[in-house]
Amino acid sequence: MTRASLKLCGYCALFVLAEVLLYGSYRHHDARFHWFLHFFVGASAALWLMALVAWRRRAAAPYPLLWILAGHLFAMTPDFLFLVFSIIHQDWMDVFLLHIRAHFIPGRNLSWYLIFLLSFSAYLKVVASLSPASVR
Amino acid sequence: MVRKHAFITIWLSIALLFGGLLAWAEVSRSQLDDPDPAFQRTGFLLPEDQVRAPHVLRGYPRAGHRLAVLFVRSVGRQMLFHELALQSDLSALGDIVLVTQDGLRPSIVQGLDAIVADPEEAIVNAFGLHRPIDGGYPVGYALVDRDGYIRHRTLDPHCFGKGHNYEIKALLQAIP
Numbered sequence: 001m002t003r004a005s006l007k008l009c010g011y012c013a014l015f016v017l018a019e020v021l022l023y024g025s026y027r028h029h030d031a032r033f034h035w036f037l038h039f040f041v042g043a044s045a046a047l048w049l050m051a052l053v054a055w056r057r058r059a060a061a062p063y064p065l066l067w068i069l070a071g072h073l074f075a076m077t078p079d080f081l082f083l084v085f086s087i088i089h090q091d092w093m094d095v096f097l098l099h100i101r102a103h104f105i106p107g108r109n110l111s112w113y114l115i116f117l118l119s120f121s122a123y124l125k126v127v128a129s130l131s132p133a134s135v136r
Numbered sequence: 137m138v139r140k141h142a143f144i145t146i147w148l149s150i151a152l153l154f155g156g157l158l159a160w161a162e163v164s165r166s167q168l169d170d171p172d173p174a175f176q177r178t179g180f181l182l183p184e185d186q187v188r189a190p191h192v193l194r195g196y197p198r199a200g201h202r203l204a205v206l207f208v209r210s211v212g213r214q215m216l217f218h219e220l221a222l223q224s225d226l227s228a229l230g231d232i233v234l235v236t237q238d239g240l241r242p243s244i245v246q247g248l249d250a251i252v253a254d255p256e257e258a259i260v261n262a263f264g265l266h267r268p269i270d271g272g273y274p275v276g277y278a279l280v281d282r283d284g285y286i287r288h289r290t291l292d293p294h295c296f297g298k299g300h301n302y303e304i305k306a307l308l309q310a311i312p
Contacts, residue, residue, distance in 0.1 A: 032161035033173035082179055086306035089180035103174040113158055117151050124143045132139065 015065040022072065025083060033109060038075040040112035041097050046071030047119040051126040060127050075099060167270035168293035175266060176291050177303065181310065187286040189278075190262035193233055193252060202230030202311055203280040204304060207260050208296065209273045212240030229308045230279075235259050237273040265289055277304060281311045 023035045046067040053061045061067060075097040081087040093099045105111050170176040189197050197203040204226060211234070226232055227247045234242075239253030254260055257273060265274040268291055276291035288307050295304060 030165075030169060030173060030176055032165075033176075036158060036161060078179070082303075082306065086302075086309065088307055088310045089178065100180065103178070108172070108174060109158060109161075113154060116154070117147075120147060120150060124147055128140060128143050 011063070011065065015069060018069055019072070022076065025079070034079070036109045037102060037112060038079070038097075038099070039072050040109065040116040041102050042071030042073070042075035043068045044071075044112070044116045044119040045075070045097055047116075047123040051119075051123040054123075054126045054130060058130060060130060071097070075102075165269065166293055167272075168268045168275050168291065170266050170291045171269050172266070178288075178290065179303070179307075181287040181307065182285075182289075184281065184287070184312070185283070185285055187264070189280040189284050189286050190259075192259045192262045193235075193250070196231055196233055196250065197280045197284050198231060199284070200282050202282055202308060203233065204230055204308055205233050205235060205259075205263060205278045205280070206296070207235050207254075207263075207265060207273070207277060208275055209236070210238045210240055211236055211242040212238065214242050225305055226308065229305065230311075263289060266291055268293075279304070279308055279311055283312075287311050 019039070022039075023031055025031075026034050046064075049071075050061040050064055050067050076099075077096045078087075078089055078093040078099045081093075082089065089100055091100060094101055102112070107114075165173075189203070193205070196205075227249070231249045232247060233250045233252060234248050235252045235254045237254055237257070239255060241251055245251060252259065254273075260274050263278045263286065265276055265278065268274055274291050275293045276289070277295060278289040279287050281287050288311070292303070
């Protein structure tokens with residue numbers, strides 16, 4: 001295995017570990033609903049942003065998993081405020097990628113899953129249009 | 137062409153991975169959960185002056201006092217300080233009333249202001265808690281402000297575990 005492959009594995013493993021920790025931060029069994037929800041929302045936003053950046057720069061954004069993790073963390077911010085500082089949810093927290101309203105979308109997480117897949121399609125389409133040399 | 141196929145393969149792999157995980161999450165939900173997960177553990181308060189707490193608990197809610205009503209199916213043979221952890225902290229914030237479907241009492245009642253049986257399910261229905269997936273008695277809680285309005289209600293089958301009811305405390309603290 002090459003050094004580059006090992007680096008890639010380590011990068012992916014760190015992403016998975018970070019997501020597992022985020023899942024655990026919810027503590028309860030219904031973590032599944034909240035984790036999926038904010039992951040799909042955050043990842044979708046990150047994918048659209050990466051697609052925009054790639055389209056403008058004509059080069060893929062580096063470290064895409066970090067973008068997705070950052071999107072997830074941003075979408076989860078009110079949950080951290082609750083967990084760490086006991087600050088309860090309020091309407092203004094929708095600035096964090098619709099943190100409150102996102103729960104009540106018709107179809108719930110199935111809808112966010114489809115939006116995530118659509119976002120992923122858009123991102124891959126933009127990346128596919130780039131020259132192979134500009135995709136890392 | 138090869139590159140296009142690679143991208144399609146990546147997309148399909150991700151779609152199947154997350155679709156499978158999402159399906160697993162759905163089928164493995166607890167029977168005590170709310171059928172609509174969006175209404176469980178919302179983390180925010182209902183608007184003030186909107187949902188008046190019913191007067192189905194003798195003496196509660198008391199004017200000028202917050203009230204936490206905990207709904208469980210049974211606490212028979214349970215040690216309350218483990219199953220209703222941090223209750224002493226909660227009792228400093230408001231009145232704590234335990235409503236049980238079967239009317240059995242826990243081994244330790246310290247910190248509770250009242251224990252009420254609800255075999256007819258009239259109390260839990262009056263407070264408007266959702267029915268869980270199994271259709272049985274709801275396990276969760278309702279929080280009432282000092283003016284007698286319900287400000288939060290949710291199913292939460294795990295909220296009574298040791299160290300797991302930090303949400304009740306945070307919400308109760310935020311209620312005027």
